[in-house]
Structures are given as structure tokens and as C-alpha cells.
Amino acid sequence: MKIYQIFIMSLLLMAVSCTLDKTDYESEINTAVPEHYEFKEAAKVNTDGYTISIETLNGTFYQGYNEIRVKITNTQTNENINASDVTFLPIMTKTDGSKTSCPYQYNLNYKTEGKYYSGYSVFTDKSNIAANWKLYLSFTMNQKIYTVNKDITVNEQSNKNLNMTSFTGNDGEQYYIALISPQKPAVAENKLVAGIYKYHKPSASLGTFPDPSQFSYSEVKGYTLQLDPRMPEPSMGNHSSPNNKDLIQENDGLYHGVVNYTMTGNWTLNFILLNQNGKIIRGTKVSTDFTPGVPGAKSELFIDTLF
Template sequence: MKMIHWTMAILFGMVITSCTLSKTDYEAELSTAIPETTEFEEAFSINSNGYQIRVNALGGTFYKGYNELHFEITETATQEAIANATVTLLPIRTTTNAEAYSCPHSEVVAFQTTDAYYEGYSVFDVETDTDASWVLYLSITVAGETFNLEQPIEVAEQENLNLNMTSFTGNDGVQYYIALIAPVSPSVAENELIAGVYQYNEPETAGGDFPDPSQFSFSEVEGATLLLDPRMPEPNMGNHSSPNNEDLTQEGDGLYYGVVNYTMTGNWTLNFIFQNAAGDVIKGTEVPTDFTPGVEGEKSELYIDILF
């Protein structure tokens, strides 16, 4: 099948200019190395109230999309790690017009006994730019004492499109977010596909003093299904798909797991139909299954592009 697709692409490339241009762009993208960062490094640290609070992220950088975050708290005088603190997290982006909003995040950060750090996440949906800035607000309680910290941060562009994300308003009027978490570096094979699916919770009452966490509340979407149809939309790929894919469903850790079968490297589109726990379609449309060499493949109204 792979040989047939490439043969068709070559034939159409001889007679269809748009196909040739698309193929050229496709090859140029493939020549770009995909960054892969696996080590957690310090993004920033703060000394306050007799403690050092160290925040670690992959490569020491916050990226657009899903970010696993590690928090280390040590007593400054003794360098003893603190294991019984309560840590809450609130990322807020404020525009030059003083409009503030947040993004999906873990509100209470859990302590990981084995590695002696607190683990949470933040799904930054926009990079830092000149029109708005991000600040990470932390509230830490140790031995009955609570202190609040804030740290301006930079959110970088996500260069690894295998970790892409999307946000959208569903047919129910709710704001949703889908963020890819794995595979970080796919292979030509059946890959486990992991995503976080979140929703914004409209506040029930007016806010208190800024920043009031009740005004910036998000939660994991429970019991949904992401119907998956991966396609290669490039004209020279002819809307090519693959067998043995599995829809994404939620597991015990709150994340969504499925299988995507990449039969070759290149540009792929993950087309989704998002169904809630009752089976109602919240967002997404079916895509044509026809083989259409020379014509760009149609995408669902809900999709995420990737490249490897």
C-alpha cells in the first residue's frame, strides 16, 4: 500500500502543480528535527518564609500544551525536604487590557513519595507575547502556616507537534481543551496515544480578591470518548489512513488512552469526534474515506495536526 501511494503521488506531481508544491513543503518539514526533551530541569526557584521552592519542567521550559510540573520544597536552614505541605497552583494570563484568564491545571499538587517532589500540571494554551503575560501563583501551607508566591513566567512555542493541543467551544456551550501527552517521539507502528481532556467551569458566584481560584476553575472531562480517524491530508498522500486505530477513553488516572497507527512518517491529522458520557456529540464531524490523490484531504471540525 505504501508503494502504491508513493507511485500515485509521483504521477500526479508531474501534472498537478499544487501537488508538487505541497510535496515540497512536506519534505521541507520532514527535514526539521523534532525536539525531544526528557529531563526535568529548574524553571525557577523562590526563597520565602524559610523555605526554598523549586519548580522544575521538562528542559526547564514551559511550553504551550501539556506541562508536567515538579515542585521541590526544602527548609532553608536544614536543607530538609518538606513532605507534608499543601501546594495549590494557579496559572493566570493577563492581557494589556487587564483581562485575566487561566488554563487547565491541577489545583492541588500531589506529593510523590518515591522521588520526594510534588507533581502537578498546567496546559498553557497560548505562548507568551507582547499583548499578555503569564504569572504562576502558588499557595503553600507548611505546619499550619500559609504563604503565597507569584512568579512571572515565559511560555514558549511547542516545536514538537506530537504534543500539539486544541481548544474549542462544544455544542453544549462549554469551553474544552484537548492536549496531546504521548507519544513524544512516535514510530512507524501502532503507538499508544495519550491526551488530557479538560473543561472550564463557569464560576457560580462573583470573585473575591484577585487571584480568586474559584474564578479560574477547570476539571478533567469525565467518561467521554474521542473517536479517532487519523489521516494524511497532504495532496500527494491522497487522504491516506491506517488500520488498527483505537478510540480514546478515560482510564483511572483521568487521562484518555487510545492507539494511533502511523504507517509512515510525515504530516498526519488526528480527526476526532468528541462524545460525552451520554454518547452525545459535543464536537467533531466524520471525514470522507475516499482516496483522493492530488486533493487535500478534508478534516473534521475537531482535529489536531501532528508531524514526525
């Protein structure tokens, strides 16, 4: 009887511990997952009768994926103009003077409906005392090329559902994966969108700064991002969920799949990245064993989320 009572008490302690963990998750969820769907001006610069406005969600540049909208206005008529060859180049300068960039769209696309130029930037680091970011833009109007630059601040991304990671693949190349959607998942099957990018090492010869060929990135084409979501907290046993779908590239250049979150809390998106030939670029399989009481194992390629 005494052994039976000890057993029952142990079960109750485990149940209370699990409940407390879940309650902590709920408290964190209520404050840690902001949603931004409105584009606002994040930076502005004037040059020779034109105003260039750079817009982002919430009017803020965040570490990770940022959709960029650029509007060019004639300051005399206050009308948006349709220029040509609009380019966008973000560059980070460190205290030692070295310069680097991040995945970005150099040639912006004009959107007639909104009268703006569309692109993206995946800022790999937030601004700090050791590094600062600057945007270099250019456009052509009446056969004249205009160039401007603007210092900006890149903020930490507080929404963990928009986290990113960078890594060296088994092919020796540098890759980046950035989560784009959903901003705030539901306990359901969620459409999961990510960008996958690759860095191209520059040639030995340097052009006139800022030379985009020295800061070259591209969208990865035709890969597959295998997905295995888990709850790695000890109380969750690293369990997974059914009906997930691997991410494949669609016409917008982004990778689309499905992640099924069966409850709120900490989740790890374990990945295996395969190239067009099915060769593993990075990632390892995660054991299917249920592991209550210990942190769950993760793939060598993963991104943590929380909702």
C-alpha cells in the same frame, strides 16, 4: 503512441512530485521533533526561609500540556520538606488588565519517592507582548500558610506531536484537548495519550484574588474521543490507516488510544468527541474517498501532527 507517451510522462511527473514531498517531510522530521525526558528547574522563588523550585521537562514552560513538579526546600538545612496543602494556579494577564487561566491541577500530589509535588498545566497561549503568565503557589508548614508568585515565560511548542486545540462544544461549554504522548512517534502502532478538559464559568461573586473558583477547570470524565488519522497532503490522497483505537479515559485521568502511523509525514488526527451518553460534543466524520491531487477534508475537530 503519442497519447501513450504523454500518459507515461504524466505518471512519472506524479511520482517525482510525490517523492519530493516525502523528501521534504524527511528533512523537516530530522529537525522538528525534539524529545525531552529530563525534568529541570524552570522557575524558582524564595520566601521566609524556603525555596520553591518548579520543574518541567527541559526546564521550559511550553504551550500545551506540561507536567509540573514542585520541590520545597528549607534553605537552612537544604532538605526537601513535606508541606501540606500545596496549591498551584497559573494566571495570564492581558494588556487590558483582564485575567484568565488554563486547565491545571490546583492541589498538587506529593510523591514520596522523588520528594516533590506533582501536577500539570495546559498553557493555552504562549507569552507575548499582549499577555504574560504568572504562577501563584501556596503551602502550609507548621500551621502557617506561605504564598508566593512568580512571572514565567511560556514558549511556543515546536513539537507538533504535542499540539493542542480548544473549542466550544455543541453543549455550549468550552473544551480543551492536549496531546501528551508520543513525543516522537514511530512508523508503527503508537500509544496515543491526550488530556481533555472543560472550563467552568465562575460565579457572580468574586473572592480575594487569586481565587481559584474564578479560574476553574476539570478533567472531562467518561467521554470517548473517536479517532480517524489521515494524511491530508494532496499527494497522499487523505488516506487513513488500520488498527487505530479510540481514546478512552483510564485511572490516571488521561485518555488513551492507539494511532497507527504507516509512514512519516503530515498527519491529521480527526476526532469526534462523545459524552457519557454517546452524544456528539464536537466533530464530524471524514469521507473515506481517496482524493489524490487535492487537500484532504478534515473533521470540524482535529489536531495536526508531523513526524
